[in-house]
Amino acid sequence: MAELLFWPALLLYGEAAVGYLGDARRPGSAGRFATWGVRLGWLAQTALLAVQAARDDGFPWGTWASSLELFVWLVVSAYLIWGCRRPYRLLGLAVMPLAVALLVAARAGGGTGIGSANHYSNLFLVLHVGFVLAAFAGLTLAAALSGLYVWQERRLKTRPATILRRPVPALATLDGLALRTVAWSVPLLTLGIAVGLGRLVARGDRFDALIAATVATWVVWCAYLGLRLVAGWAGRRAAYLALVGFVFVVVVRLALPGSHFA
Amino acid sequence: MIRLVLVGTSHHHAPVELRERVALEREEAQALAARLAEGGREAVCLSTCNRTELYLAAEDGEAAERDAVAALAELEPDVEPALYRLQDQAAALHLFRVAGGLDSLVPGEGEILGQVRAAHQFGATGSFLDRVFRQALHAGRKVRTQTAIGESPASVSSAAAALAEQVFGSLAGHSILLLGAGTVSEQAARNLRSRGAEIALVANSKTGREEIEEQLGLADVVIASTNAPGVVLDADAVGRALQRRRGRQLLLVDLAVPRDLDPAIRDLDGCYLYDIDDLEEIVAETLSGRRREAERAESLVAAEAEKFHEWHASLDVVPAIASLRARAEEIRTAELRKAESLLERLDDSQRRAVESVTAQIVNKLLHLPTVRMKQAAAAADGVLYAEAVRHLFGLGEDER
Numbered sequence: 001m002a003e004l005l006f007w008p009a010l011l012l013y014g015e016a017a018v019g020y021l022g023d024a025r026r027p028g029s030a031g032r033f034a035t036w037g038v039r040l041g042w043l044a045q046t047a048l049l050a051v052q053a054a055r056d057d058g059f060p061w062g063t064w065a066s067s068l069e070l071f072v073w074l075v076v077s078a079y080l081i082w083g084c085r086r087p088y089r090l091l092g093l094a095v096m097p098l099a100v101a102l103l104v105a106a107r108a109g110g111g112t113g114i115g116s117a118n119h120y121s122n123l124f125l126v127l128h129v130g131f132v133l134a135a136f137a138g139l140t141l142a143a144a145l146s147g148l149y150v151w152q153e154r155r156l157k158t159r160p161a162t163i164l165r166r167p168v169p170a171l172a173t174l175d176g177l178a179l180r181t182v183a184w185s186v187p188l189l190t191l192g193i194a195v196g197l198g199r200l201v202a203r204g205d206r207f208d209a210l211i212a213a214t215v216a217t218w219v220v221w222c223a224y225l226g227l228r229l230v231a232g233w234a235g236r237r238a239a240y241l242a243l244v245g246f247v248f249v250v251v252v253r254l255a256l257p258g259s260h261f262a
Numbered sequence: 263m264i265r266l267v268l269v270g271t272s273h274h275h276a277p278v279e280l281r282e283r284v285a286l287e288r289e290e291a292q293a294l295a296a297r298l299a300e301g302g303r304e305a306v307c308l309s310t311c312n313r314t315e316l317y318l319a320a321e322d323g324e325a326a327e328r329d330a331v332a333a334l335a336e337l338e339p340d341v342e343p344a345l346y347r348l349q350d351q352a353a354a355l356h357l358f359r360v361a362g363g364l365d366s367l368v369p370g371e372g373e374i375l376g377q378v379r380a381a382h383q384f385g386a387t388g389s390f391l392d393r394v395f396r397q398a399l400h401a402g403r404k405v406r407t408q409t410a411i412g413e414s415p416a417s418v419s420s421a422a423a424a425l426a427e428q429v430f431g432s433l434a435g436h437s438i439l440l441l442g443a444g445t446v447s448e449q450a451a452r453n454l455r456s457r458g459a460e461i462a463l464v465a466n467s468k469t470g471r472e473e474i475e476e477q478l479g480l481a482d483v484v485i486a487s488t489n490a491p492g493v494v495l496d497a498d499a500v501g502r503a504l505q506r507r508r509g510r511q512l513l514l515v516d517l518a519v520p521r522d523l524d525p526a527i528r529d530l531d532g533c534y535l536y537d538i539d540d541l542e543e544i545v546a547e548t549l550s551g552r553r554r555e556a557e558r559a560e561s562l563v564a565a566e567a568e569k570f571h572e573w574h575a576s577l578d579v580v581p582a583i584a585s586l587r588a589r590a591e592e593i594r595t596a597e598l599r600k601a602e603s604l605l606e607r608l609d610d611s612q613r614r615a616v617e618s619v620t621a622q623i624v625n626k627l628l629h630l631p632t633v634r635m636k637q638a639a640a641a642a643d644g645v646l647y648a649e650a651v652r653h654l655f656g657l658g659e660d661e662r
Contacts, residue, residue, distance in 0.1 A: 170428055172511065232509055
């Protein structure tokens with residue numbers, strides 16, 4: 001059953017990615033098809049996760065691959081909050097190819113197979129992995145918003161005659177949304193890390209590279225919030241900092257999957 | 263059959279000095295429509311700065327056209343050579359194009375839809391023109407919702423306002439600093455104010471430099487259009503203001519020739535400088551975009567005109583269809599009456615079942631001929647079919 005749902009989700013996300021590309025070249029019906037691809041793909045993936053959860057005797061993210069699938073679902077869910085509005089379609093061009101790539105990576109890393117029995121309790125997984133993944137999904141979206149900000153800001157600076165051809169959210173809107181998304185995500189990340197560290201201390205386990213990188217990610221995003229709220233950073237500088245913070249998210253999610261999930 | 267007649271002139275056919283002589287105020291247009299509607303006709307007068315058009319619905323299309331031409335010639339005799347005269351589907355298509363903004367000076371301009379609505383409201387309409395104008399308003403809305411024809415600005419002043427929205431989003435609560443007050447900058451300021459922005463200061467040659475620099479730190483949009491021979495605001499002054507703005511963006515629009523704002527301002531972070539050439543290029547591009555969208559819009563209004571044609575043609579056969587159905591119903595009830603003595607033995611539910619079954623038989627028998635007659639009407643054979651039906655079923659002359 002999970003197999004049957006994985007492919008529609010992947011194909012619909014892929015269709016959305018291609019649709020957003022078409023919309024970027026010529027705004028119109030391709031964007032509408034893409035939006036429906038996201039919606040239907042999200043429904044298929046939601047069903048996939050539900051089936052996995054039922055089959056796995058607990059949460060489906062006991063493995064790296066499954067947690068990556070959940071991460072994709074959270075990113076797309078967060079995107080869907082705004083993504084259906086026309087000015088935000090360009091954001092889909094950043095989010096949906098990433099979703100497709102991560103789903104493929106999840107498939108390559110174990111896919112929808114039954115996760116191995118996990119020695120962690122389910123409650124711990126809910127609190128630790130749930131908070132961290134939700135935070136990373138928010139930070140990914142914030143980075144996409146910041147990427148869109150940098151692109152649009154560059155266009156406004158270079159003054160092309162086509163500047164008004166495409167509906168894009170205003171710079172101030174993108175800047176504010178990125179800040180709000182990070183302001184929600186950082187507390188979630190803090191909670192997720194705190195629960196993980198508590199468990200680490202209680203079990204007497206050692207730090208691994210993933211924990212260190214996650215803490216470094218937390219520091220970067222706390223710095224983002226601090227610089228914005230206290231030092232008054234805004235606009236392009238803040239957007240670049242968000243993109244740097246996203247590099248840390250990528251490292252944590254993709255480059256260091258190894259022993260932490262064992 | 264009722265004919266749709268259009269007589270009018272527009273910016274395509276008449277210069278402004280001629281158009282202004284046949285342009286009518288709302289009350290005048292209303293009175294003219296009422297006068298033309300005498301004798302059982304319907305009439306609507308659409309009069310804007312770019313067009314004056316009379317739409318009439320009448321049995322005698324030729325006479326209606328003559329009266330409409332005479333009414334416009336009464337206003338200005340020289341207008342007659344500049345008049346266009348269209349009938350039926352061509353007239354409907356023209357009206358739908360007008361409502362969609364496709365016949366406007368700036369393709370897709372939105373004001374015309376409201377003007378068509380007002381003309382309809384104040385016209386002397388009956389069921390025919392009412393339907394035609396409702397369909398025109400529907401076509402106009404469809405053009406605006408299903409194409410992007412009206413989304414882009416069509417003037418330098420609206421382009422400046424659209425750019426401000428690209429930077430700040432909603433302009434409510436944002437402030438404007440006006441340097442000088444030329445006509446174009448006034449239009450731009452009016453455009454920004456209509457979107458919620460407020461004018462913080464209108465600076466002229468007597469305004470102190472300190473006051474301008476102070477406002478530069480507070481205002482979100484600067485519009486410059488002085489007659490000064492050189493730069494009024496240099497990059498250093500804007501740089502100092504930006505430091506006080508703590509990352510808040512600043513949009514500067516230079517509408518003056520020679521330019522008022524130092525081009526080096528472009529190199530500063532957090533501000534965006536557009537001069538008159540930039541804005542004119544944007545407007546030219548958006549107008550070409552409107553023309554591209556107009557091609558899509560043309561197919562939408564053509565489809566609406568086709569629907570009008572089908573409906574209009576079906577009016578040919580509607581009396582024959584109504585007569586045929588009335589005749590069938592008459593036969594059905596007469597036969598049921600004849601069988602009254604047999605039906606009396608049935609209880610109420612059985613009698614209702616007989617009623618229902620006979621009605622269904624009649625409906626099913628007449629369904630296909632009805633559909634075929636309407637289709638034939640759309641293909642211009644409607645009158646022949648209607649005559650054949652009248653002949654075959656013996657429908658009386660009085661029913662025609």
